[in-house]
Amino acid sequence: MDTSNAPYMILNGKVVPFAEARIHCLAPAVTYGANVFEGLRAYWNADDGQLYVFRVEEHLDRLFYSAKVMRIEHPWTREDFRNGLLELLRVNEVKESVHMRIHLYVDEDGFMTATSPGGMFISCVFRPTSKIAMQGCRAQVSSWTRISDNASPPRVKSAANYFNGRLASLQAKSDGYDTAILLSETGRVTEGPGACLFIVRDGRIVTPDVSNDILESITRATLIEGAKEWLGLDVEQRPIARTELYAADEVFFCGTGQEVLPVVEVDRFPVGTGTVGPITAELQRRYFGVARGTDTAHPDWRTPVYV
Ligand SMILES: Cc1ncc(COP(=O)(O)O)c(C=O)c1O
Incomplete structure (x- = not known):
């Protein structure tokens, strides 16, 4: 790195x-x-x-x-x-x-x-933005199951929870992928080892709702608000089935560390055209603008360090 x-x-x-x-x-x-x-x-x-x-x-x-x-x-x-x-x-x-x-x-x-x-x-x-943030990453649906709310709650950002993401990441890397997508005990899409997940299908943006064993991500909340404000799109928050990943036109991860990271392949199926999609690219551009303050909206989201 x-x-x-x-x-x-x-x-x-x-x-x-x-x-x-x-x-x-x-x-x-x-x-x-x-x-x-x-x-x-x-x-x-x-x-x-x-x-x-x-x-x-x-x-x-x-x-x-x-x-x-x-x-x-x-x-x-x-x-x-x-x-x-x-x-x-x-x-x-x-x-x-x-x-x-x-x-x-x-x-x-x-x-x-x-x-x-x-x-x-x-x-x-x-830590600059990762090199794959522009070209996108290749993800594997993991054979490891996501930890669940009544066992090791993913909503709690505890270091111990990262054991689960570590197993999935190591498996993905040893199988030749960049990262993993974990399914819940009921087989629904949850999130990546260190990021939440969105899909875009027929112009609609969808992300698992917060009862699907995910971290309540701050970047996810930013993008849900941003999608409405920047693109005029409401994000659907609902359970996502595994095969919806293969039908999606666009898939992307989001998180503080990974920022907005396009996914161009899932389980060796190309996502859409196999390149970064237009909604992902626009959300990424707007996210960087608001986080850096080159877009002056939401000043309350940015705390200046030097006075
Ligand atoms: C498991 C997991 N999900 C989602 C996220 C994204 O959360 P946030 O946007 O608050 O950084 C992270 C990263 O912090 C994470 O580790």
Whole structure:
């Protein structure tokens, strides 16, 4: 991957050099996956000479929701995380696009039911848009089933959930694909290992509704609102069957890390013409505009870093 770590991180509220950001190997975060997180992006806007973090408040809402469900007790407030994000970007003097993580976890040592002490870190990685974002990726419908709400709820952004996506990704890669699409226990399309999924068929945009074992993605919500505003199209939110993927004219993933990623092949069937479709391309263009702030709509979605 075309990424590199920024020199500083934040650990338990303090700026530390990257090499010193360590936790104990017996922390329940490590031994039992008692660890929730958010992935955010900040975009550099050269015209404004400004770096914007995209949809900070929505990410913090989800972080606190995940910590609540996992019963992680911690002393930090929204302001602590918001200020920490901004401080870290400033101390690293970031003037390009980066991906950030906030992790909130059970620290020190303890049993499976330990709920404290809470630990936190924030990281920053220089991560440009992936090279396949323009040409599209090739996906495999995985033979691994998506985790379900009453077992390991995908709505909770817990690090432990990524075991499922990891299995599917490794299988897809070893079978010669770029990534995977997971089906639910009932055989419905859910999402990718790190992104939600949309299809376009006969001009209609469809995505699985949030009761289909998916993460309640912030990019998904952005695109649902964007499709209406930019293209005048309502997105249908409903269960999607596997074979609808093979009938679709366009398919794309979306997520903070993957942004808007076209899918040009599923299970070796070309999607539509086998190239990036017009609705996907337009949503991608508009998404980048609003995230970078070259499109000035929705200023509330962008938090400026430098004042
Ligand atoms: C499993 C999964 N689904 C969906 C998403 C997209 O969520 P968001 O748009 O909030 O980044 C992610 C990435 O964070 C993810 O890991």
